Amino acid sequence: MPIQSELAERIVRALQANLSPREKAGLQVPPTTSLEAYDIYLQARDLFRWSGIGDPHENGEKALPLLAQALARDPQFALAHYLTSRIHGELFWFGYDKSWERLAKSKEAAETALRLRPDLGEGHLALAFYHYYSSRDYESAIRELTLAQRALPNESDVASALGMIERRRGRWEEAVLHLERARQLDPRNISALWNLSETLTYLRRYAEADQVLAETAAISPEAHMIPLARAELSLRKRGDTAPLREALGRVPKGFDPGGAVTTIAVRLALMERDYDAAERRLGTCTECKYNDVGLCGFVGALDDYTVPRDWYVGLIARGHRKEEEAARAFTAAKEAVLAEAVESPNDPKVLIIRALIDTMLGRAEEAIATGERAVQLLPISADALDGPLLATNLAAIYAQLGRREQALAALETLVRQTGGPTPGTLRVEPEWDPLRGDRRFQELLTSG
16 A cells, blocks of 8 residues: 555544544645654644643653754645644643743744645644734634635534633623534544533533533543633532642652642642641642642732742742741742743733732732723623633732722622622632622622
8 A cells, every 4th residue: 555545544543533624635735754753743743632631731741852853854734734833832831931032933834734735624623722912813713714614614623712702702692602612523532522511610600611521530540630621610609628638649759740739739738728738738749730630819810920939938938927938939939930930021811920029019000000901901802711810810909909999890790790700709719808808708608
């Protein structure tokens, strides 16, 4: 059998999909003449497809050298350029590397894929994500996704991308439709199922979100982040921390991708005002970060932005009433944020963590000005997913600094906002403690 035919047949088996006539015709043009390059590409693709098991940052950094090897064997391998673009884009978007150089690599790889194969649907998909990640240019992204969908009508990632963009635009029901479509196209796509469950959670359709997460757990029993997400639904709905504490107890020792499990455990202990437990769980973790399981409140807006360990050291010391130790930790946290933010000092997520740290340091005017600037740069109208979380953190800043009226006015709007704080989270998150004796705040706890 000629190598081209053998490769095409192998790809069909690997995809295990019902291909459209156009997709089948596309297989007549092999993606590469090198089986070795294709094998390496598949290894990189497996690392890229998040499964709730590994660290997306670590997996991405492992995948890029593999793709470089594949391209060294076949520089014309357009699919390898496509995947290179996707990985660079995600490393930028999720805050692992906010340099414009990283973003430029994403664009260059997408454009190279399309130059080599102008009909490549994946090339348009990569370019769509570039527009989305670089500037939240949703119109350009959707234009590229429309082209990708024509070439790949059965591709789950295209439908999922449309859903992710529609929820950023505040079109939540349209987002659910697209994400349900992604689920139908590939019922075993963990990322698509996660995005659907997350969207249903933001809409407070908790029973539906739990059902999707249950399906996901059945598909990937080793995806230990999934049970944590299921348990967190009770926290959002009722302020009940027990299910999440129990779920954390079932996570195997040693499973802590990127410090995500440690971070969740520390934050939960802070909610329960158990500062000794928080200190034990933080332990020697050197890179703890907010994870997309969805806990809200302080740093909840950061969406995988790497938070300095000293931020948590400071919160724990503050809980122990060790003010001098807390001040030293928060000062160190700010220095770390400023050092890492050289490439993107005006990123709203960088600004909000700076504002939160300044709040803890008692720098009220600086904290409020920086926090308000973050919300102005990324309002809810520009991003219906991150916008409410940024605004919620600003309300927490107001609360901590004694701006009671501003905090309550913001919360009265945000608690009704899709993606905003829920009565359950307001019940347990420590940043709202200054408001607990206020009648208006108590009314918010029963608003849902």
